[in-house]
Amino acid sequence: MKVTLSALNTHESSFTPLVVIELAQDVKEETKEWLKNRIISRKKDGGAQLLFRPLLNKYEKETLENQNLYLVGASRIRLLLGAEAVGLVKECSDNTMRAFMYGTRHNFKGFDDDNDDFLTMAERQFIIKHELESLRARDEKMIPGYPQAKLYPGKSLLRRLLTSGIVIQVFPLHDNEALKKLEDTWYTRFTLKYQPIDSIRGYFGETIALYFGFLEYFTFALVPVAVLGLPYYLFVWENYDKYVVFASFNLIWSTVILEVWKRGCASMTYRWGTLVMKRQFEEPRPGYHGVLGINAVTGREEPLYPSYKRQLRIYLVSLPFVCLCLYFSLFVMMIYFDMEAWALDLHENSRSEWTSILLYVPSIIYAIVIEIMNRLYRYAAEFLTSWENHRLESAYQNHLILKVLVFNFLNCFASLFYIAFVLRDMKLLRQGTFDDYLELFLQFGYVSLFSCVYPLAAAFAVLNNLTEVNSDALKMCRVFKRPFSEPSASIGVWQLAFETMSVISVVTNCALIGMSPQVNALFPESKADLILIVVAVEHALLALKFILAFAIPDKPRHIQMKLARLEFESLEALKQQQMKHVAENLKEDWREGGKEEAPSPRGAPHARTHAAQPCSGAAAAQPGTWANRQLPGLPSR
Amino acid sequence: MKVTLSALNTHESSFTPLVVIELAQDVKEETKEWLKNRIISRKKDGGAQLLFRPLLNKYEKETLENQNLYLVGASRIRLLLGAEAVGLVKECSDNTMRAFMYGTRHNFKGFDDDNDDFLTMAERQFIIKHELESLRARDEKMIPGYPQAKLYPGKSLLRRLLTSGIVIQVFPLHDNEALKKLEDTWYTRFTLKYQPIDSIRGYFGETIALYFGFLEYFTFALVPVAVLGLPYYLFVWENYDKYVVFASFNLIWSTVILEVWKRGCASMTYRWGTLVMKRQFEEPRPGYHGVLGINAVTGREEPLYPSYKRQLRIYLVSLPFVCLCLYFSLFVMMIYFDMEAWALDLHENSRSEWTSILLYVPSIIYAIVIEIMNRLYRYAAEFLTSWENHRLESAYQNHLILKVLVFNFLNCFASLFYIAFVLRDMKLLRQGTFDDYLELFLQFGYVSLFSCVYPLAAAFAVLNNLTEVNSDALKMCRVFKRPFSEPSASIGVWQLAFETMSVISVVTNCALIGMSPQVNALFPESKADLILIVVAVEHALLALKFILAFAIPDKPRHIQMKLARLEFESLEALKQQQMKHVAENLKEDWREGGKEEAPSPRGAPHARTHAAQPCSGAAAAQPGTWANRQLPGLPSR
Secondary structure, X not given: OOOOOOOOOOOOOOOOOOEEEEEOOOOOHHHXXXXXXXXXXXXXXXXXXXEEEEXXXXXXXXXXXXXXXXXXXXXXXXXXXHHHHHOOEEEEOOOOEEXXXXXXXXXXXXXXXXXXXXXXXXXXXXXXXXXXXXXXXXXXXXXXXXXXXXXXXXXXXXXXXXXXXXXXXXXXXOOHHHHHHHHHHHOOOOOOOOOOHHHHHHHHOHHHHHHHHHHHHHHHHHHHHHHHHHHHHHOOOOOHHHHHHHHHHHHHHHHHHHHHHHHHHHHHHHHHOOOOOOHHHOOXXXXXXXXXXXXXXXXXXXXXXXXXXXXXXXXXXHHHHHHHHHHHHHHHHHHHHHHHHHHHHHHHHHOOHHHHHHOOHHHHHHHHHHHHHHHHHHHHHHHHHHHOOOOOHHHHHHHHHHHHHHHHHHHHHHXXXXXHXXXXXXXXXXXXXXXXXHHHHHHHHHHHHOOOOOOOHHHHHHHHHHHHHHHHHHHHHHHOOOOOOOOOOOOOHHHHHHHHHHHHHHHHHHHHHHHOHHHHHHOOOOHHHHHHHHHHHHHHHHHHHHHHHHHOOOOOXXXXXXXXXXXXXXXXXXXXXXXXXXXXXXXXXXXXXXXXOOOXXXXXXXXXXXXXXXXXXXXXXXXXXXXXXXXXXXXXX | XXXXXXXXXXXXXXXXXXXXXXXXXXXXXXXXXXXXXXXXXXXXXXXXXXXXXXXOOOOOOOOOOOOOEEEEEOOHHHHHHHHHHHOOEXXXXXXXXXXXXXXXXHHEOOOOOXXXXXXXXXXXXXXXXXXXXXXXXXXXXXXXXXXXXXXXXXXXXXXXXXXXXXXXXXXXXXXXXXXXXXXXXXXXXXXXXXXXXXXXXXXXXXXXXXXXXXXXXXXXHHHHHHHXXXXXXXXXXXXXXXXXXXXXXXHHHHHHHHHHHHHHHHHXXXXXXXXXXXXXXXXXXXXOOOEEEEOOOOOOEEEEOOHHHHHHHHHHHHHHHHHHHHHHHHXXXXXXXXXXXXXXXXXXXXXXXXXXXXXXXXXXXHHHHHHHHHHHHHHXXXXXXXXXXXXXXXXXXXXXXXXXXXXXXHHHHHHHHHHHHHHOOHHHHOOOOOOHHHXXXXXXXXXXXXXXXXXXXXXXXXXXXXXXXXXXXXHHXXXXXXXXXXXXXXXXXHHHHHHHHHHXXXXXXXHHHHHOHHHHHHOOOOHHHHHHHHHHHHHHHHHHHHHHHHHOOOOOHHHHHHHHHHHHHHHHHHHHHHHHHHHHHHHHHHHOOOOOOOOOOOOOOOHHHHHOOOOOOHHHHHHHHHHHOOOOOOOOO
């Protein structure tokens, strides 16, 4: 049920700008007029009903000749109606989390008709972005002025404008005052303190806040491992028992911290409303295309694309492509090791200065090749994921991340695995590159995969992350373009990636312990017995890990209860809605003379008659209707 | 919102009996009168409002002197209202699955005021059972006539009557005509045909129908394994490659059939309504006790028991107890093997007739001890699970099954593991004991765990199951007391058990292949290399298994869509309910003189005024309200 808001004035010349649209320098006036028109015109006319004006030069009060920067904003009411349309969830006065509705706005905590703080800046910008993205072609066959930029009914205008180069970019504005305030509490002080996660969420949205939340959590979680690893490094402990203790601790640690994060994350995103927000009921992401039809779930008109076609694209194209790339990457790695062996051989035979320089050549070539492969692969992964045509932004992101992740994992760790298990050169392994989660993921890999060999990894990771928090915060506030907020309820596929990594780490750590000379010395006569014992221990640890992950609930009990309460209330509301419909239908039958009135069933002859009475309040109607069914029956004995 | 039905006449002397209550022989008249009273009196007076009469002797038309069998039934309307109370889900005329409500009864497919077939017999009996179980003590301190049978507010009367021996049993009646019809389509013909799962569900309920459904599915699923196993047995194929093929096939087979069952089960239970039925919102099971309070989810008054106390009982008492029993069971097994070795030793030394009889003694003693231990353990498991105080019948069942399962698994397979991996006696392993799912589970274990060594296991399992279907059906219809139906959406914890078994089977099959002399012959010089290769293959197969289980969705897409549609509609209904509440509140404010009317926000000055208008139809109200918000604004350009 889409809201039509023909009432809002979208011609105000002064408003709080939220989002900037940058057009190409040579865009035709015709196109600009058309775009402006679509942005400000009413919803029912296919517009977004937003506010729109050119960015004025600081010194001149007039619009520039070749104006290509435009500001987009919205009136307060428009934003609130937009919040309802995107399905934002806010806390009610009775402490429940409810989908925001303009009609029930006074039920929500912190709402005041004169107060602008009800929606965070990140939410307001997200709403504008959503409204701009929801602008879809109607009867236009092309973008006016650009016959080559074809349109068809349902095509996202913004996406076509971007792909045809008419719109260069769309980005949210910074708010200098708010940013200064955020910075003051975030990273300017060098004292160790918790990050202002809620303020970060207010300014940058949930996705960024979850990243910093995870970074902080992960850093704290690493401390025990770092502390436990220090004595292993300092005293060069190398006995078998102590390593088994370290590896067992690592295993339980990695399982428990990931489970505890899930619970903490659920508590946090419940408070933010994103856990309850049903993003799958939203409109599709702008890149999604298909034949215009009716969504079977929401009943809204939107492009439809059959899921089996997507599955075919994933399993028959993307998956083989990724496998091929992984194979190629391993192939390159083997060439590198061969080249290195050849260079070393050459150097040992001639021992000239020329050959000692040659020693570095394989590493340099390999590093350059890896970098080129990484870039090509990322480009291909983005193309393929986009081509897979996912309906939800989260599904798109998850599939993209998964592709990039697997490739990066292989590139980062394959050589380490090769060194550890084929070359068995522990010294080489102990020497020890990293965007955002990927960096943390690889770090988690370094800390957990080879913790036995390199117990200091966690300590360095903690030190790295402490500076990482500040540098990432600085980059976020000062270096990068402000990103649009993306409401999210969890770290998505990253959770899976970290969990998979922690499973792999059990295997590697057990293998490393089994390969250590100390342990080998315990089984001088039979290597087979040693391997069998290591494998048995590894299976027991893996079983323990799965039982632990299964036994710890993913959501704290109070969150489970609140979600169950919401589900119960929704289903009850649905029942009452149906009751109302029946009552209304009967009312109409009644008006038509009650001709379809069947003989009343025994026991409650007036039941239908009563149900047929008009009930003005659905919520209060049901018990009322039942109560009406009382008959002057016999006393019960 | 509980329905009060003071209108129903509960004094009819002739009715269709559904359930029998058997009292003890010497129950006082006072108690009988009280019980009858509670069963027939009105809901608002704390009764169940059912129909109740003594069972009449066939020849005499009068009640017997020492009557101890009573029949319970209910009027048609009472049953329909009970169906609403238990939350039965039925199909509507628009093909959606909806919680049945008496008020909306005409919306449901197959409903007719003159037709008794709308509720299956199993459902009617389940409703009666539910209503009898929901009879809870109010101000009674004890059961009248039995001062030792204490009651407290909220205590289930039926449970106290059963525990104090006043009620011997409560059971559903058979319907000879319907039973005959069911039998005719089920098991009397010896042709191979699909079982009438929907008819079984109609007569016995979902739990029984799912068992037979699973038995049938599992038998069909075994056929390929049986066929593939035959040549291995007949031609005594023993080469390495062929065993690897068989083991790999087994692995993919066991993973895929379990995933496919989940999907088929979801389709079936969606059709039956139990997949959508929210049993967690029901009243607690009769055995559940606690302090009377308000359920935070449903808002109903019921006994409450803190979940942390339950967790403590599970982890600090039940879990250690189970572990101890498992340890004891292993200990007994070791004694058995020692005894057997001693008897064999004795026999080989003396070779007398006396010692050859002695050879059977350890097995006989072990079988008797195992049987005694099994019975004691099952009694203890039931006591502990009951003491854990689970709120839902399904949680109780799952915890009980898990306890029994682990113990049975150990008792059945520990000796096989010992024979296979410690004694390494493959001949002994190849000789090859089976209630219902447990039997299938153990069968699945035999088929999958040691399939490499005994390829004929699947073929025998298929033959066994083909007769099993008929004998189980006969037992169900003719031998056992008819069980109460228990609506269920899946086979519960059994799914987990089968999945765990299939993981274990990967490990055992790999180990068995690795131990085979043929494979050992391939690595004459290094046993360590052989073990490493087997472990690597095993890890790759396990990884494949987890990826496969992850990649196959648990519910078919059309079921996912329908569930999403239900969730979407529920949430929309909740929104509209809230809108209605706001509208009603405003209406009241309005009547009080509109004194709290705040200045209207710019842009939509009349918004609240309009929202405050009485809206008679919540469903149609929202768009209406929005539409009302139109202002004679400026044209959009």
